[in-house]
Amino acid sequence: MIDTIRAYQHHKVGLTWIPVSPLWRTLRKVCNTHVFASMKLDATQYLRRNKIQELIANVGKSCHKGEAIKIGQAIFDTTINLLSNTIFSVDLADPNSSSAQEFRKIVCDIMVEAGKPNLVDYFPLLKKIDLKGAWR
Template identity: 85%
Template sequence: MIDAIRACQHHEVGLTWIPVSPLWRTLRKVCNTHVFASMKLDATQYLRRNKIQELVANVGESCHKGEAIKIGQAVFDTTINLLSNTIFSVDLADPNLSSAQEFRKIVCDIMVEAGALFWILFSTLLKAVSRSLIKLLSQNCFW
């Protein structure tokens, strides 16, 4: 578990981070029943359509101006806004607000930290496997 998640005890109450447990089942049930139920999603379909239209309009505007399109930023903003509109009825990733840019940076920093942790674990495992494989291949060469 990365320190950024432990810092505010998100690993104890965050649906993404907690292990399967009675709390996890309760939170998942609440999400399935009240947030992501078919009727709720159908009722807010216009919000999702609106966010996709905004994405297409922003891409079109950038193309018209001859500007490069930051695909990662555009997808991040659209995804966050889709989720935040579904849950909170507000855009969390308005590119004109400094708080949205700060939020994006925090999320990216957490992703980088989490990725670094997994890379460290993966590279450690890879070293152990490669050492064993080299030893095995070397033994076969000298027998």
Template identity: 50%
Template sequence: MDFLNSLVSVFLVWALVTALFSANKARKRKLLLPPGPFPYPIVGNLFKLGDKPHKSLTDLAKTCGPIMSLRLGQVTTIVISSPTLAKEVMQTNDFSFSYRATPDSIRAQNHHLHSMVWLHPFNKWRSLRKISNSHIFANQRLDANQHLRQSKVEDLLLFVKECCGDGKPVNIGLAAFVTSLNLISNTVFSVDLVNPSYNSAQEFKELVWNIMVEAGKPNLADYFPVLRSIDPQGIRRRMSAHFAKMFEIFDHFIKQRMQSTEVADNDVLDVLLRIIHENKEINKEMMMHLFVPLAAFIDAAEKQSFPHCR
């Protein structure tokens, strides 16, 4: 019994010392953080965000200052609300602050491991950025595709004219989406991704919209990482299905091009396939993930230009 009592005493002392050490470490870490509102147990400051987080953060900044720390569930978040500090973080010290957290929804289909948008700034990210700057967004390629832009604008005007002649209404938002999407798809694949009938256009638009909706939803797994394995809201599961549909579309064009015996179109797809074949700087999986942000960018741009046309 004496040995058992001694063993229990040693264990209790060890647990007490460990708890005090952890509390002291947490207190020191808290002293290094900017000031912020007092967090509640478990949920932290989540409820202070309300249904309009941008307004809530503005009000909090008036009392906590232009830089403050919030505890959102189990995640500590630093909020910058000053143009001067934002420039310091995003421009002067951009590399140091580039390791942003990845939303759990973006982990679907391992998108965070292959997308230039979410990769950390290491070799893979540098390779994708170099390829994008040289072969997708280069001024020379944009100038060479000026005739495509002219052609798609003419297609848009012709479609509107036909609708007017037939007395049919025109969905301006969807028409702008089709024009932008087919311009990008011609630049990348040398084909129209959707046709002006709007049946396939609406389906693809909804697919892109669903991806953006799932990515923007508040996700418990982001605030409580311990819940990632069970995906309580099913967001990552639905995002994975949406990504799979989009990759199926991209894969169709890639296989069609690889099996083709015709002369290369020298579009973005040809350039990427040539890079894969010559130096293995990227692979097919990375290439398909590279195409996803282009579709999302088109949809976001269309909503900014035509916010009331859904």
């Protein structure tokens, strides 16, 4: 497990990081019952279909205008809107706004920073020095 995950305490609560334990079993049961159950997935199928239709419509509009399509941005907006609609019943990313592009850049920057190798991952003795500044 990389040091950045430990620095932000994600290893204590993230389902992908915590070891098999009663907490892990509880979280897994909640996910299987409330998130990934066939009935729940079937209930939100219309939402997924609707978001894909919106994506196709936006691509079609761009094609008619002769504009280039930023595939990464379009997929990101669709994914964020699908998740935000599932959780909050509202779109968080408007494909026509600059704030959606800024949000994507922030998320990408976070992923890049979290994924950067840290010397501590290879040399645990350097943990006290905190060269990356992850523990500050």
